[in-house]
Each structure stands twice: as C-alpha cells, then as structure tokens.
Amino acid sequence: MSLVSGPGRAGMADTPVELQLFVDKHVRYIQSLDTRKDELEYWLTEHLRLNGLYWGITALHLLGQPDALPRQGIIDFLLSCLHGNGGFGAAPGHDAHMLYTVSAVQILATLDAFDEFEERIKGGRKRIGQYIADLQDRETGTFAGDEWGERDTRFLYGALNALSLMGLLHLVDVEKAVEHVHSCANFDGGYGTRPGSESHAGQVFTCVGALTIAGRLDLVDQAKLGAWLSERQLKNGGLNGRPEKKEDVCYSWWVMSSLAMLNKLHWIDGEKLTAFILQCQDPEGGGLADRPGDMVDVFHTVFGIAGLSLLKYPGLQEVDPVYCMPRAVTKRCLGK
Numbered sequence: 001m002s003l004v005s006g007p008g009r010a011g012m013a014d015t016p017v018e019l020q021l022f023v024d025k026h027v028r029y030i031q032s033l034d035t036r037k038d039e040l041e042y043w044l045t046e047h048l049r050l051n052g053l054y055w056g057i058t059a060l061h062l063l064g065q066p067d068a069l070p071r072q073g074i075i076d077f078l079l080s081c082l083h084g085n086g087g088f089g090a091a092p093g094h095d096a097h098m099l100y101t102v103s104a105v106q107i108l109a110t111l112d113a114f115d116e117f118e119e120r121i122k123g124g125r126k127r128i129g130q131y132i133a134d135l136q137d138r139e140t141g142t143f144a145g146d147e148w149g150e151r152d153t154r155f156l157y158g159a160l161n162a163l164s165l166m167g168l169l170h171l172v173d174v175e176k177a178v179e180h181v182h183s184c185a186n187f188d189g190g191y192g193t194r195p196g197s198e199s200h201a202g203q204v205f206t207c208v209g210a211l212t213i214a215g216r217l218d219l220v221d222q223a224k225l226g227a228w229l230s231e232r233q234l235k236n237g238g239l240n241g242r243p244e245k246k247e248d249v250c251y252s253w254w255v256m257s258s259l260a261m262l263n264k265l266h267w268i269d270g271e272k273l274t275a276f277i278l279q280c281q282d283p284e285g286g287g288l289a290d291r292p293g294d295m296v297d298v299f300h301t302v303f304g305i306a307g308l309s310l311l312k313y314p315g316l317q318e319v320d321p322v323y324c325m326p327r328a329v330t331k332r333c334l335g336k
Contacts, residue, residue: 010280010289010296019278021313022286026301027065029286030056033298049091050081054103055302057110061326062305062317075113078104079120086131097146098135101128102158109165110329129168132159141176152193153184157206160213161323165333178216181207189224201232201241201254208258212322222262229255230267237272238291248290249280249300252307253324260310260321270311277304
C-alpha cells in the first residue's frame with residue numbers, strides 16, 4: 001500500500017476558484033495513491049511508503065473520513081514491514097528505522113489496532129518499545145535513527161511520541177533526553193538538530209514536542225521562541241522554516257503546532273494563513289502543494305490540513321499539536 005505522491009498542480013484551475021477546502025477531492029486523491037504502480041515516481045518513493053501511509057491516514061481522519069482506506073489492508077502492510085527486532089522498515093525488505101517505526105505506531109494507535117497487533121504478534125508492543133529504547137545513548141540521552149548511529153532531535157522526539165502512545169516511556173531515560181533537548185536551544189529561542197545547529201521550525205517542533213511529552217515546557221523561553229515563530233509569517237500569509245526562506249505549506253504545521261503548545265496561536269494572522277493554505281490545493285485532482293502552482297503530494301496535503309485544523313477550519317476534526325494525530329485518538333491512548 002503506497003501513499004506518497006501523485007500528479008496534480010495546486011491552484012491551476014482555468015477559472016478562479018472560491019477559497020474553500022475540497023474535502024471530497026482530497027479524499028479521492030489519497031485513495032488513488034496506491035493505484036499508480038505504473039508510474040516511475042511510485043517506485044522512486046518506496047523509501048517513504050510507511051510514512052506516506054501515516055500522512056494519508058491522518059489526513060483522512062482529520063477530514064472526517066476514517067474509513068476511506070481498507071483497515072485490514074493497512075494492518076497487513078504494516079506487518080509486512082515489521083522486523084524481528086521490533087523495528088519497521090519503509091516497505092517490505094527495507095531496513096528498520098526509527099522514523100518508520102514511529103509512523104507504524106501512530107497508524108496502529110489511530111486505527112485502535114494495538115490489541116489486534118498483539119494477537120498477531122505476541123509481545124509485539126514491548127518488542128517495538130525495546131527496539132526504540134535500544135537506540136538511546138544512555139550517557140547523552142540522544143537517540144539514533146537506526147543501527148548505523150545517526151543522531152538527531154527528530155529521532156528523540158519520535159521515540160518519546162511512540163513510547164508514550166504505547167505506555168512505555170519508562171523504557172528510556174526521559175530526564176537525559178530532556179537534558180539533550182535543552183542543550184539544543186539557541187540564543188534566538190529556537191532549536192536545532194543538535195547543540196550549536198541553526199534554529200529551524202521543524203526542529204523547534206520536535207524539541208518542543210519532546211519537552212511537552214516529558215512535561216518540561218518550563219525549560220522553554222516561551223516569549224522569545226514565540227516571537228521567533230511568529231516572525232516566520234510572510235506578507236502572503238504563508239510561513240517559512242527559518243529567516244530569508246520561501247513560504248511552504250508544511251510550516252503551517254511545524255510553526256503553528258509549536259505555537260499551539262506554547263498557547264500562542266494568536267500570534268499568527270490566521271485568516272491570511274488559511275487563505276494561503278487553501279490556494280495551495282489542486283481544485284480538480286485534490287491534494288495540496290508546498291505553494292500555489294506546484295505539484296501536490298501527500299506530505300504537504302496532511303500538514304496543510306493539520307494546519308487548517310489548528311486554525312479551527314469548519315468541518316475538520318481537531319488535531320493534537322504534540323502528535324499530529326486526531327485529538328480523539330491521543331485522548332484514547334493517553335487518557336487525557
């Protein structure tokens with residue numbers, strides 16, 4: 001099952017289109033992504049297959065269409081990506097990696113399929129948890145993405161995300177992880193991939209998200225970071241990831257979710273951002289692009305829709321800014 005890419009260009013209808021969210025078009029676009037196996041792009045994006053499935057499922061749930069993809073087919077595909085060590089690969093035959101494992105856990109949580117997973121893989125949840133825990137360096141608190149050892153705050157956030165959804169945070173040293181995140185803070189209030197790295201909105205999300213899960217938002221300079229994040233909005237309403245860069249729909253999520261965790265969503269002009277996101281739709285084929293006129297893909301589709309959910313766009317399900325999952329799902333998993 002593939003949910004990664006597909007043709008279509010945003011904002012390219014022959015006549016001006018009223019700014020509205022084309023829910024049915026987006027649902028059909030996501031449903032169509034596994035039918036493009038005769039296209040080269042399908043095979044060139046195999047390394048994103050499991051992530052793409054998470055993006056598509058999340059978008060469908062936020063659109064209020066949770067049954068638009070076959071549940072059993074999704075679970076069967078997940079199992080085909082599972083390794084004996086508890087990690088998941090991007091697709092059958094691919095090496096296990098933290099990022100794909102996190103997506104698998106998020107999918108299982110969204111589908112309320114943990115019990116079914118346990119029935120088919122005895123002790124499966126603990127096996128996943130141990131795979132993730134084994135990727136932590138207990139001296140530094142950092143997490144590697146896989147056995148080859150690349151370290152990044154993305155992996156640390158992903159580990160806390162997945163373990164908390166499974167009730168297994170106790171398997172890792174959360175305090176050490178928090179210390180590492182705190183060491184990645186910069187003078188401008190933002191966070192980078194590691195200590196000393198440039199502040200970037202994507203890394204801000206991972207670091208603030210990790211601290212939120214750990215209950216340590218007290219470590220964040222919230223006023224300074226809120227100001228840095230609010231400065232990411234450009235005149236056209238879109239958001240960028242760092243100074244002097246172009247706007248991109250995906251930052252509607254990375255920036256806005258961080259502001260939501262800091263209770264500072266009102267520091268962004270929501271009306272201008274909403275208009276920008278809606279202009280990035282393909283009004284004929286569905287899907288969203290990074291900016292108007294570009295090709296759509298499922299990555300920008302989910303983060304555009306999630307951004308609209310944070311902006312309380314009518315008809316969308318509420319998204320959890322910490323997990324990028326439906327709020328109803330995280331409430332069920334976390335009990336809050």
